Amino acid sequence: MPAKFVHKKTPKIGVLGAISRNASALVLGLKYFFEPNRFTLMYPREYIVLDKRYRGFIVLNKNKCIGCESCARVCPTGAMKMIKIEVPDPKNPGKKKIAKYPTINHQRCVYCGFCVDICPTEALYHVPVHDVVYFNLADMIQDLESFQKEPVSPAAAEGAIPVKYVFDPERGLVKVRVKEGEKK
Amino acid sequence: MQAGEVPKINMSSWEVGESRYLPGMEIKRLGKERFVVYIGPQHPGSGHMRIIIKVDGDVIVEADPDLGYVHRTMEKLSEGRAFIKIIPLVERMAILDACNVTLPYVEAVEKLLGLEPPERAKYLRVALCEINRIASHLYGFGIFGVFLGHSTMYMWGFGDREVLVELAEKLTGARLTHTYPIFGGVRRDAPQNFTDNLRKAIRYLRKRLDEYRKIFLDNPVIRRRLEGVGIVPKKVAVDLGLVGPNLRASGVEYDVRAIEPYEAYDELDFEIPVFEEGDSLARAWVRVEEIKQSLRILEQIADKLDKTKGQQIMHDRFWAKAPPLYKKVFEAEGRVKLMPLFAILRVPKGRSFARTEAARGEITYYVESDGKDKPYRVRIVSPSFRNAIMFKYVIPGHRIADLPAIYGSFDYFPPEADR
């Protein structure tokens, strides 16, 4: 059934209405003054334990990578580049062969996750971390080694309280502390 | 000049020979008691644009919107990239409305490919579209509130938007730039408790809308600022080609969801509010009513998502031949893995055209492919761009203090207009 158009008028308020509307606005303000409803995350003291589905930092599992270049080809910003390195050839022991692996430039990455989704062997994966800080731009260009390391949230590393938000029909979002056990 | 009256543009001064100046750069003598004020681009009430106003005392006699401060050549950039790479690009147009602004592009390419997404994918697209629509309207309300000095509306709008952003994050994995719809379907299935969370959020937002009404829309101070300000008569709105809630606030029945239903909108039962007055207050109210209807749509979508649980969300062309690993990942994580051919997808030769109703109005894409892996041309007409013309004709005749009340009520979003 297609949508219907419904004509409406903005409600009118008279002089008496204006007085009562003033009062109800003030009462509502006072209500929230006494019972505030806050979502604020006290960030460096608390951090959100993100979902596993969160599209956070991207990490390479080198063992699974077959060097197919799909990730570099699909990357919309050109953040993912293939590099060639010499690795021992399993077929000819003692010989070396050229293998291709992706590396990422976090200056350019927009975390669309196309590379993760297009990887035919699940060699790339998202880590539910979004608050890694780099001290200079050069650090953001990952090499093969650092691309394989899972980044750790600096807040979590410094012992911040893990929290997560759960939906609530009365208060919208409620911040709940995450216990050690249920983190993963 | 009366408010809302469309002045005649004097074309003669543009003709070569008659004027020594290029169009738009003429030097005119101001009236004796006139005053030029540059509102923007570094003004707390302008956004990424400039409105050059001429005032006579406190009354604006001429307004000249000056756009283009955040132009990013999206159309030209699109000609140089593969089809799939354009999705993350164009969603930067309006990141808080990401699904709505990318969906017509995806649909246009799907038309060229001859694909129809599966049923559940359609529901998921509609779900994210409506979540984005509400979030975008709340953002607009926030900005509108702070323009009128109402800081509580600003914080409430942005605070409650968090609920919707959180929902979108649970669905897509990203808070804002979701990159969710993709050729042939969507990228992620809804997580286990998504519909429960959705219903909770709907209940919360219904309650909050009532409170917004109390503190903002029915607040006598705000009402006096908005009532009868920036009236756009029906005829002017049509003549100047307004779109979206701004058009519907002037009493015109036009909504792409109704006149040309896309995705699952023809299966859903909802109303499209139309207000008659055409003033700033009506433009605020039409958004509130739209949020209510969006909540109604989301409720129905929640039921439909429960019914179609476990169904496929990717078109068979990209899913039937998927290796077992892909199906395993989908079953375990609800993540649709893309076939490697997406990166080099060749789209058949042809032209296609698609439009959707984004939060700020109708957004249109024209995609032309010459059979290669990159489009020949992508043309985008965004809703804010079509609404921007209105500043020139609505603002004159009002006071300087009305400028934020009008600017905010149009929910104008410069990055979307400049593309």
Next chain:
Amino acid sequence: MAYLSVWTLTERVISIVFWGIVKLIFWPPIYQFVIIPGLAAAMVVVISIIWFERKAAARVQMRYGPWEVSPRLAGYLQLFADLIRYSFQEIIIPRTVDLMPFLTSPLFALLLSILPLAVIPVSPVKWTWPLTPSAMRYSVLIAAALTTLSPIFIVAMGWASNNRFATIGSMRETFLITAYELSAVIGLFSVVATVHSFDFTKVVAFQGGGKWLGLINPLALLATFIATLISTSAFPFEISDAENEIVAGPFTEYSGLMYGINMGSAYIKRWAMSILIALAFLGGWRPYIPPPNAGYVTGYLIPSLIVTAKAVIVMALMSFLRAVYGRYRIDQALHVSWKYVFALAIAGFGLAILEGYIL
């Protein structure tokens, strides 16, 4: 013997110095103008009220407000941090300004906002009055007259800044002055009609036994309250320095400490007006009555603190409105103030005359 006399001498010197300092502190012109309710108290109150304003608005608005600077004091020290920052920020003076008025107007505006506090009594004890008893008979009149002086310097600031937004802002201020002054003065003078005296001490004495003028004449109180909101650009009348319309109005070109002074002087004016409201409508230092032969503490400090507490409550109420209201347009504010507030003030005055006749 000599030892003892040196000791007593020292003792005497110390006691002279100590009591001298005490006397100096409690010398009415110093005490009223510099300590309570003058500059020092105003400073503390303004800082606390700005803190309260930010915290209250934050509670309504789903946030915490200032917190990070001193979590245990709920961010109270943030305001001092701001003050220090303002004091050390570079003061940029544009080349196009009219230098003398540009530099001096903020100081005059600040000084004149606080001047009414130098002529009001904060205690019924006679020696504490800053004016002679004969001049005290006109204290309501003098205080009301002094409150009307500072806005002219805000207009001067806008004009001296030579900036379009500042010009528009000072134009708005000019319009608003005419709109609120009359209501504020008539509202304040309605107490005179009831009490039959221009003397603040008599006004307060009249309000003994819970017979607060604000309770028996709420119309005049409301009119004065709203006029105060307009005069100190509080919400919903934050019009002359509306940020989203005209940046900061008359203060657009000011930076650093000069801007801090401007921002503070609106609050200090609100403070002075709140003190006047507390005295005229909320019973002043009543229900406290100083004992006969009252000393510095019982006769001066305690009553002044009671007045301060009442004024702080009035000010907190004014600040809370930020969380609920937006701002009016200039013509609407004029409409409200001439059509409703002025009528309210006149009605309050009429009621006051009636009550003055009956009571």
